[in-house]
Amino acid sequence: MKDQQSLLATARAKLEDALVAKSLRRSGERFAILEEVYSRDDHFDADDLFQAMQQKAYPVSRATVYNTLEVLVDCGLVIRHHFGEEDNSKSRYEKSLGRQQHAHLVCTVCHHVKEFCDPRLHLIKTNVGNALQFNVASHSLVFYGHCTDDGCETRPDRDTSASIPTQDLSQ
Ligand SMILES: [Zn+2]
Ligand SMILES: [Zn+2]
Incomplete structure (x- = not known):
């Protein structure tokens, strides 16, 4: 706290x-x-x-x-x-x-947003920047699709009260 x-x-x-x-x-x-x-x-x-x-x-x-x-x-x-x-x-x-820097998954049905972070994104950023002689300042990555959460189809609107744990995919 x-x-x-x-x-x-x-x-x-x-x-x-x-x-x-x-x-x-x-x-x-x-x-x-x-x-x-x-x-x-x-x-x-x-x-x-x-x-x-x-x-x-x-x-x-x-x-x-x-x-x-x-x-x-x-x-x-x-x-x-x-x-x-x-x-x-x-x-x-x-x-x-x-x-921490993270990317997003957005459900186009219930509009729920999930987050994940993956160090490979940083690697891509560095490699692409070096290869193309470009100083990458920021990026945004969003995956759109359909989540499989309970009630996704019937949820009238996104649930903004739920806190979203950021998934760490570094393992
Ligand atoms: Zn959904
Ligand atoms: Zn976020």
Whole structure:
């Protein structure tokens, strides 16, 4: 739990710097949004976040949620994903600080997202970069398909409450 606290402290400091740099108000709302984001382990969209803030009875407008997300993405505290399913093309987000680099599997039926990390991806990145004289700064890898989880076919929407353990495939 201590790790989580210090992570959050680092995240808060980073957001603070970003808000100063952008001459934006350092409002409590923005930090409450940051806290909510860092309490989650899922891949949420802006509406999920807005609804979570509503459930906390925290008076945050949709506009504040959206523009705070922009700031969080800009300063690297949140990663934005475009998981290109046709009915779900809106951006999905996840926290980035303290997370290891990972790739995603997206179920096109229930929209569940799974994660995995595999050191071979790093190897490919290095080899391709060397071969093509290219400094690879980042990458994104998404596998689309159909998960075999219970209730996948019938689940009305993705289950955003489930925390997703990142599978380590290094063995
Ligand atoms: Zn599924
Ligand atoms: Zn992820």
